[in-house]
Amino acid sequence: MAVTLADVAARAGVSAATVSRVLNGNYPVAGSTKTRVLAAVEELEYVVNGPASALAAATSDLVGVLVNDIADPFFGQLAGAVQSQMGPGTPGGGPRMAIVCNTGGSRERELTYLTLLQRQRAAAVILTGGAIEDPEHIEALSARLRRLEAAGTRIVLCGRPPLPDAEAPAITFDNRGGAQRLTEHMLSLGHRAIGYIAGPAARTTTRHRLEGHRAALAAAGLGGGADRLTVHGGAYDRAAGYEGTLALLDREPGLTAVLAANDTVALGACAALRDRGLRIPDDVSVAGFDDLPFAVDTTPALTTVRVPLTDAGAHAGRLALSPDAPAEGVVTYPTTLMPRASTAPPPPEKP
């Protein structure tokens, strides 16, 4: 049916082995032979049979990228950056293909995808974004990853802390520090009643950002009743911000600032404040996290914390491909406070 290596070999008047060697370029072949083979490939429009070579060589050129939500630009940027490292002419030789898998934040699907990737004999797997902090899930995950590793798949963590057992390099973001600096910024503006809309529970990202926030509060001697002004959104979406803000407002009508788990959540927070007739930042200041592209374009422009997604994603891609990359270790990318117009000093106390 389709044209095979043997067809090319016949056409070029050489053996199949030689064609294979030319195509893989991992073995010396005479220049003239090479030219002849390449010509035959061209003429026959030969395309390698990936499964066949994966089977014979016991490795594939597929790289799995697990994301929590592909429709979220946070992951889109990360995934794009990973892919930028995979074209032809990239570390580790031939063109790799990234398989972007959308877990939707579901533990089960995370595990399922890992099995599916093992089944494809993926060359590497990159797990991105905050990890779920349930011990049971961590155990199940580690087990799957250990099996993948045993099968020769490289594991890279990007945006999440290293795992207890599995040996894999991790790229993390300084979420804690970023959150802390953001809260310090709010405090220095004079805010005292600062609401916090945290991300989904039991996620590393959620916890780290919250810890940074609390650390800043505690350092300012405001640690006491802080929990009263913290709500947990169910997801990293607009609805969480909207509803969280309404809840905070009910709880503390004197609220002067809202810090959101991320930029998308902040958008929802802004909408809720407006619906309540509050002006930003005159009445209430708002800040997000991540500095997604749209943050600079909101009105007022959103104060947030920049997370170097592109750098980190590309780095993860390189770690996944380079055969000689470290098999372990944590690299932490810094985060940067981006003060913009959505935060300002609180309004003067009403008499």
Next chain:
Amino acid sequence: MAVTLADVAARAGVSAATVSRVLNGNYPVAGSTKTRVLAAVEELEYVVNGPASALAAATSDLVGVLVNDIADPFFGQLAGAVQSQMGPGTPGGGPRMAIVCNTGGSRERELTYLTLLQRQRAAAVILTGGAIEDPEHIEALSARLRRLEAAGTRIVLCGRPPLPDAEAPAITFDNRGGAQRLTEHMLSLGHRAIGYIAGPAARTTTRHRLEGHRAALAAAGLGGGADRLTVHGGAYDRAAGYEGTLALLDREPGLTAVLAANDTVALGACAALRDRGLRIPDDVSVAGFDDLPFAVDTTPALTTVRVPLTDAGAHAGRLALSPDAPAEGVVTYPTTLMPRASTAPPPPEKP
């Protein structure tokens, strides 16, 4: 090394063929045998070797999804919707895996990815988003697609018109109608000096939206000098909107409305207007296209045209998987005008 079918067979005391049959469930097997096999699979933690079965069966469970820009939520939503159809328990049997390929709008990469997918013997390939209108590229693309088809890969087009030669079902959006209704909306508000920031040149989406816009203008007897108020952005990004708006303003200071190629471009347009000290919609109205999630959260909320990305993506996924889906034909999804606060009647003429 890894545990194979034969190991499972030995453990269960049956032949490899039987294990295969149990696993694929496409052949009658006695209940007791099945239980025994499944137990062995469990105990040995057996994971099918994808490449091996793809080779033997001459088909794989990989589905390629080509997108122009994975970091753009437009494609993120589309890709997410496609993937939603691929989990276990979806049309066409076993769990498929989507390979999301980021072409970045490059012709060459589009072609390269197609070859890579052919090499993986992908079960299907879904091409999403506007197509490039260069005849030479269309020819090259058709040729690649014909080869893929010949190799048994299903082709599905989503968000782009059918191709001349290749036989593939297409799902399109009524971009023309949406754009026309949007411009009619602006005209009915009283606008006459309407700037248009078109998308990248030589893209079907760009052309269709522009055609709709012009049709509305022409119907209102304003067709004449319309081109003067149309600029082409280099990409579907914020910068295109920002720079395009400044260019339009220079060209026509009396501009009262800006229509952007999509919502992201509209964001840039808003920023430019604000930087020029113009209020939205009091001085200038702005509208986008696509109705991405953030559109409702901008200030003022963005008037736009809703494109049913989720429905279309899921539909494309189903077409790609169902063996009995039509091999040809065009389904057009309607688009809906979403009038919001960013558009209003033009300001009264200055005396």
Next chain:
DNA sequence: CTGTTAGCGCTTTCAG
């Protein structure tokens, strides 16, 4: 319903 027998198309020693 189950086992046997051939390959699928490629890579890779091992000889030359």
Next chain:
DNA sequence: CTGAAAGCGCTAACAG
């Protein structure tokens, strides 16, 4: 530097 031969792990007739 090149060819021959032996699988990689699985599926798919074909018998039983």
